[in-house]
Amino acid sequence: MFVHEYQAKKLLKRFGFYFPDGEVAHSAGEARALIDRLSGDEWVVKAQILAGDRGRFGGIRKADSASDVEKETRNLLGSTLVTPQTGADGIKVNTVYIEQAVKIECELYLAILLDRYQRELVLLASQRGGTGIETALEDAPDTLHRLTLSVDEAPDEAVLLGLADKMGLSGELVNDYVDTCSNLHRAVNELDALSIELNPLAVVEDNRLATLDVKMEIDDNALFRHDEYSEIRERNRLHDRKFRAQSGFNYVQLEGNIGLLVGGAGLALATMDLLKLHQLEPANFLDLPPIATRQDVANACQTVLQGASVDALFVNAVGGGLTHCDTIAEGLITVHMQEKIRCPIVVRFAGTKREHGLTLLKNYRVPIEHAETMDEAIDILRRKNRR
Amino acid sequence: MSILINRNTRVITQGMTGKTGRFHTGNCRAYANGEAAFVAGVTPGRGGQDVDGIPVYDSVAEAKRETGATVSVVYVPPPFAAAAIDEAVEAELELVICITEGIPVSDMIKTRRKMESSRTILVGPNCPGVITPDEIKIGIMPGYIHHKGRVGVVSRSGTLTYEVVGQLRKLGIGQSTCVGIGGDPVNGTKHKDVIKWFNDDPETDAIVMCGEIGGTDEEECGRWIAENATKPVAAFIAGATAPPGKRMGHAGAIIAGGKGTAREKISVLRECGVHVTENPAGIGELVKSLIR
Known part of the structure; x- marks a missing residue:
C-alpha cells in the first residue's frame, strides 16, 4: 500500500531524517x-x-x-x-x-527501492530533484545515478561519499547526505517498504538537507508485523473510495464497458486480452482473493458493476484448488437478490462445481447466458454489444 | 517418466495440522498414488500426533529421517512460510513446493540468498503446485481435469493452467507434468528451469509455457530455447492489454518503466523460435498443430 506524505514523514521520523x-x-x-x-x-x-x-x-x-x-x-x-x-x-x-x-537552495532526488527481480535494493540519486523528475530523466538519463545495495548489510561509506560528490555537495552537506542515505537504507529494511522516494531532498537555509516530500510504498504482505500500519490502513480506507474498493481484492478500473469477474490473476489478464482481440473493451481488471467466500465474490461483483460504464458482465471461472464455481454463483446470487443486475450477464463456468454453480444460478433465476467455452462467451458478448 | 515428481515420490506436508494443509493433503492422497506418497506431516510442537493417519513430526529433518521422504509441500501461513522453506532446505530435501501466498518480499529475498549454495529445488511460492497425471499430485490443482500424456505445461498462474489443461483435454492431449511456478517475482524455479527439465525428459514431446507481464524471465527462457531446445514450445503471454504502472493481481505482474510488456516478451519469444499465440482460447489448438 501507498501511504500519505504526512504518514510517511511520521513513520520516518525515528530514522533521523530532517523535515520542516x-x-x-x-x-x-x-x-x-x-x-x-x-x-x-x-x-x-x-x-x-x-x-x-x-x-x-x-x-x-x-x-x-x-x-x-x-x-x-x-x-x-x-x-x-x-x-x-x-x-x-x-x-x-x-x-x-x-x-x-523553507528557503530552497537546490533540489535533489533520492530513492531506495526493492528490485524484486534482481533480489536486491537499488538506490537512485539525481541532482535534478523536484517536480518533473521524470522529464528531467528523459532529457538527460545520465543524471540518474544507480547503486546496488545489499538487503542486510549497511551501504559502504566510501561509495556514499562518492555519490555525495556527484551530487555536487561539499562541506557539512557531504556527511549529512551520507547519513541520509544510510538512514534511508535502514528505513526501507525496518519498515518493510518496497520503495521510499525523497523528492525533493532539498538543501535549505542553514546549509542542511531537508526532506520536503516523501512517496512510500509498503509491502502488503508484511503489514502483519507492524502494528502502526493497521491504523494507517483503516484511516486511508475510510477516506478513499478507490482504496476501499480494492480491499481484499485487486481491482483496476479500465476504459471499456464489459465488466469482468474472473477467478485468478492469470486468467483475468488472459480474459482481458481475449476481449481486446475481438474488439471488445474490458471495464476492469479484477483478481479475487485466494480463498474467496460468497461475500468476497459479491463485493467484487458490486465493485465491477459500480464501475463507470458497464454494459455487460462477463463471469469467467475455472473452478480449481481454492475457489469453486458454486461460490462464484453464490456471490452473483447475493448481488442479484439485493439489487437486480440489469445488464446482460454471460457466465462461463468450467472445472470444479460447474454443474452445481449453474444449477444455483438457474434456481435463483439470475438471468444469465451460459457459454461452454471462452470463444462462445465472446460470441454472445459481441452480439449483446451491438445493442 | 515425468519431471520433478512421479509415483515413487514420498512427500512431507509442512503445516499439516492447519486447515489448508490437512484439506489439500486429503485431496492429494485421494489422487492416483497419493495414499502411498504422503508419508509425513510437520508442525513444530505437534510431533507424535497424527492427522488422518499420517504421522506428524516436529521438524523436517526428523520426518525425512523417519520416512525417507525427499519432497515437501508448504501450506504454512505467510508469517512463518519462509522459515518453513529454510528448514526444508537445511534438511537437504530435493524439492520444496510452496503453495503459501502472501510471504513478505524481504523474507523471500533472504530465503533465496540462503539457498544460493543449496541443491534443493524450490517451486513457488504462491503457486498451485506440481502434478504428474495419473501418478501423483502435490498441490491444490483439481486432479481430475488432467490426464496422462506427453505435453509438459509450465505457468505462472493457477487458473490459466487449468484453462490450458481443459483445452488440451478437449483435444485429447494429455500432460507429462504440469508445473505452477507462481506469480511472485521472488520465487524459486523459473520458466527456463522447467523448460530445461522438459527438454531432457524422454516422455515429453512438446512444451506449453504460460507467461505474463512483468520481469524478464520469459525473455531469458526464450534465449535458452533458441540455443538449446530440441522440442517445440508453445507460449501465451497474459496481459497484452494491461495498462502500464498498475499491479495486476500477481505481485510480479506489473509493467514498470516500459519494461515487462507482453509485446516485448512475445517478440523476443518469436525471434527465439517459440510458437506464440495471442489468443488465450487457442492455446490447445496451437499445441495440437505442433505435435500432429
Whole structure:
C-alpha cells in the first residue's frame, strides 16, 4: 500500500531524517488553530492524496498568515485534484498537511527501492530533484545515478561519499547526505517498504538537507508485523473510495464497458486480452482473493458493476484448488437478490462445481447466458454489444 | 517418466495440522498414488500426533529421517512460510513446493540468498503446485481435469493452467507434468528451469509455457530455447492489454518503466523460435498443430 506524505514523514521520523515542522488538519478551523504551534512565518498547505504531481496541479498552496492558511485549507478540503497520476476523475482531498515553508537552495532526488527481480535494493540519486523528475530523466538519463545495495548489510561509506560528490555537495552537506542515505537504507529494511522516494531532498537555509516530500510504498504482505500500519490502513480506507474498493481484492478500473469477474490473476489478464482481440473493451481488471467466500465474490461483483460504464458482465471461472464455481454463483446470487443486475450477464463456468454453480444460478433465476467455452462467451458478448 | 515428481515420490506436508494443509493433503492422497506418497506431516510442537493417519513430526529433518521422504509441500501461513522453506532446505530435501501466498518480499529475498549454495529445488511460492497425471499430485490443482500424456505445461498462474489443461483435454492431449511456478517475482524455479527439465525428459514431446507481464524471465527462457531446445514450445503471454504502472493481481505482474510488456516478451519469444499465440482460447489448438 501507498501511504500519505504526512504518514510517511511520521513513520520516518525515528530514522533521523530532517523535515520542516508540520501538522495535519481535517478542517479549516483546525488549520488556523495549529499555526500557533508551528515555527516560521510562511507555510505550505499540502493536499494529502495518494498520487503525485500535486505541486503542478494546484495541490500545494503557499500561505503567509493564519487566515491565509485557513483560506487555502478551505479551498483544498473537499476539492477534487486531477493530476496526470490520478486518472481523469481525480481524487477528493480529505486531509491537508501544513508545513513550515523553507528557503530552497537546490533540489535533489533520492530513492531506495526493492528490485524484486534482481533480489536486491537499488538506490537512485539525481541532482535534478523536484517536480518533473521524470522529464528531467528523459532529457538527460545520465543524471540518474544507480547503486546496488545489499538487503542486510549497511551501504559502504566510501561509495556514499562518492555519490555525495556527484551530487555536487561539499562541506557539512557531504556527511549529512551520507547519513541520509544510510538512514534511508535502514528505513526501507525496518519498515518493510518496497520503495521510499525523497523528492525533493532539498538543501535549505542553514546549509542542511531537508526532506520536503516523501512517496512510500509498503509491502502488503508484511503489514502483519507492524502494528502502526493497521491504523494507517483503516484511516486511508475510510477516506478513499478507490482504496476501499480494492480491499481484499485487486481491482483496476479500465476504459471499456464489459465488466469482468474472473477467478485468478492469470486468467483475468488472459480474459482481458481475449476481449481486446475481438474488439471488445474490458471495464476492469479484477483478481479475487485466494480463498474467496460468497461475500468476497459479491463485493467484487458490486465493485465491477459500480464501475463507470458497464454494459455487460462477463463471469469467467475455472473452478480449481481454492475457489469453486458454486461460490462464484453464490456471490452473483447475493448481488442479484439485493439489487437486480440489469445488464446482460454471460457466465462461463468450467472445472470444479460447474454443474452445481449453474444449477444455483438457474434456481435463483439470475438471468444469465451460459457459454461452454471462452470463444462462445465472446460470441454472445459481441452480439449483446451491438445493442 | 515425468519431471520433478512421479509415483515413487514420498512427500512431507509442512503445516499439516492447519486447515489448508490437512484439506489439500486429503485431496492429494485421494489422487492416483497419493495414499502411498504422503508419508509425513510437520508442525513444530505437534510431533507424535497424527492427522488422518499420517504421522506428524516436529521438524523436517526428523520426518525425512523417519520416512525417507525427499519432497515437501508448504501450506504454512505467510508469517512463518519462509522459515518453513529454510528448514526444508537445511534438511537437504530435493524439492520444496510452496503453495503459501502472501510471504513478505524481504523474507523471500533472504530465503533465496540462503539457498544460493543449496541443491534443493524450490517451486513457488504462491503457486498451485506440481502434478504428474495419473501418478501423483502435490498441490491444490483439481486432479481430475488432467490426464496422462506427453505435453509438459509450465505457468505462472493457477487458473490459466487449468484453462490450458481443459483445452488440451478437449483435444485429447494429455500432460507429462504440469508445473505452477507462481506469480511472485521472488520465487524459486523459473520458466527456463522447467523448460530445461522438459527438454531432457524422454516422455515429453512438446512444451506449453504460460507467461505474463512483468520481469524478464520469459525473455531469458526464450534465449535458452533458441540455443538449446530440441522440442517445440508453445507460449501465451497474459496481459497484452494491461495498462502500464498498475499491479495486476500477481505481485510480479506489473509493467514498470516500459519494461515487462507482453509485446516485448512475445517478440523476443518469436525471434527465439517459440510458437506464440495471442489468443488465450487457442492455446490447445496451437499445441495440437505442433505435435500432429
